[in-house]
Amino acid sequence: MSDLMSQRPTRIVVDLDVLGGNLRAIRAHVGVPVMAIVKANAYGHGLVPVAHHLQAQGVEQLGVAFVEEGMALRRAGITVPILVLGGILGRQVAQLIQHDLEITVSSLDKLRKVEAAAERLGRKAVIHLKIDTGMERIGVHSYSCAPMIEAAVASQWCEIKGVYSHLACADDPASKMTAQQLERFLDACAHFERIGAPMPIRHLANSGGVLHYPETWLDMVRPGIMLYGVLPDPAAHRTVDVKPALSLISQVVYFKTVPAGHPVGYGATWAPERDTHIVTVPIGYGDGYPRALSNCGEVLIRGRRRPIVGRLCMDQFMVDLGPDGSAYVEDDVVLIGTQDGETISVEDVARRAGTIGYEILTRLNERVPREYRSR
Numbered sequence: 268m269s270d271l272m273s274q275r276p277t278r279i280v281v282d283l284d285v286l287g288g289n290l291r292a293i294r295a296h297v298g299v300p301v302m303a304i305v306k307a308n309a310y311g312h313g314l315v316p317v318a319h320h321l322q323a324q325g326v327e328q329l330g331v332a333f334v335e336e337g338m339a340l341r342r343a344g345i346t347v348p349i350l351v352l353g354g355i356l357g358r359q360v361a362q363l364i365q366h367d368l369e370i371t372v373s374s375l376d377k378l379r380k381v382e383a384a385a386e387r388l389g390r391k392a393v394i395h396l397k398i399d400t401g402m403e404r405i406g407v408h409s410y411s412c413a414p415m416i417e418a419a420v421a422s423q424w425c426e427i428k429g430v431y432s433h434l435a436c437a438d439d440p441a442s443k444m445t446a447q448q449l450e451r452f453l454d455a456c457a458h459f460e461r462i463g464a465p466m467p468i469r470h471l472a473n474s475g476g477v478l479h480y481p482e483t484w485l486d487m488v489r490p491g492i493m494l495y496g497v498l499p500d501p502a503a504h505r506t507v508d509v510k511p512a513l514s515l516i517s518q519v520v521y522f523k524t525v526p527a528g529h530p531v532g533y534g535a536t537w538a539p540e541r542d543t544h545i546v547t548v549p550i551g552y553g554d555g556y557p558r559a560l561s562n563c564g565e566v567l568i569r570g571r572r573r574p575i576v577g578r579l580c581m582d583q584f585m586v587d588l589g590p591d592g593s594a595y596v597e598d599d600v601v602l603i604g605t606q607d608g609e610t611i612s613v614e615d616v617a618r619r620a621g622t623i624g625y626e627i628l629t630r631l632n633e634r635v636p637r638e639y640r641s642r
């Protein structure tokens with residue numbers, strides 16, 4: 268990838284020191300071990316470089332969504348424990364065990380599949396039992412989890428390392444749902460005590476839980492988006508001092524004067540009222556920058572916020588500098604990040620595009636080269 272793209276003026280810059288600082292801030296806040304969530308290419312920040320840095324910072328555990336993400340980390344030499352959070356199919360179990368990946372067991376049937384594969388390989392599987400406490404995604408309902416827990420405890424081929432659930436509404440500091448989910452989860456965990464089995468690591472808190480609900484921290488937390496310095500929701504409170512680690516930067520590739528009334532871009536959706544200066548920026552929706560920013564996004568050029576005009580194309584878009592605005596070809600254009608004291612955050616971009624920060628970050632694709640900075 269890099270040879271082809273190395274001259275590309277558009278790039279993602281990830282500040283690894285900021286990422287490490289965020290991990291430390293979260294740790295200091297919660298006082299329990301952290302499972303850093305690095306699914307979806309580490310929320311667009313780059314799976315392997317981010318995992319290497321977190322491992323070097325002593326992170327206790329990593330979490331990914333899919334088997335393939337876990338395998339990529341193992342191939343890259345990551346040795347810390349990795350939990351695959353997603354639901355699994357029978358055919359994936361052998362791969363999970365062979366790559367030393369911890370498995371989410373979300374039903375009695377899946378437990379049986381894991382046991383069978385472990386026995387065939389002659390190697391114990393490390394599992395986390397998944398309890399559904401209100402998300403209705405994967406996991407055994409808390410009110411009917413006893414048989415799965417008992418079977419897992421009795422299993423010769425499974426080592427129960429964790430038990431967990433996922434919060435549906437913790438982004439909202441005022442949600443009533445979180446307390447109810449916590450109660451259901453603790454009730455499910457109590458079953459280990461009832462049958463005299465050792466308590467596994469109990470983990471429940473995503474970023475929302477870490478930010479707003481201390482009682483959900485339990486034995487480990489699973490922050491994703493806040494690790495990257497982005498809040499999970501506009502209503503969330505920044506109770507932990509995390510900072511954005513990612514910038515998205517391009518350069519002016521073309522400058523022109525457009526006469527009054529001459530429309531700009533596909534569909535001719537916008538035209539200047541008087542002669543104006545327009546620059547073209549070489550990044551588009553083919554890179555994962557949202558087309559929804561057509562006629563409503565903003566970028567920073569020479570420290571000023573400037574509007575995206577016309578429809579955003581696959582590979583480029585146009586920006587209006589106004590009749591008096593100037594810029595030169597090769598001037599930096601900041602799409603996410605800070606320039607001369609002005610900032611455009613992931614949250615700003617998400618709001619303008621009508622989506623959430625998660626989607627803005629994870630859509631930034633492999634076409635955009637990533638650069639890593641640290642002192």
Ligand SMILES: *Cc1c(COP(=O)(O)O)cnc(C)c1O
Binds near residue numbers: 304475491493
């Ligand atoms: C994605 C995910 C997380 C992290 O969520 P954030 O909101 O990004 O903190 C934690 N746990 C599970 C099970 C997840 O799927």
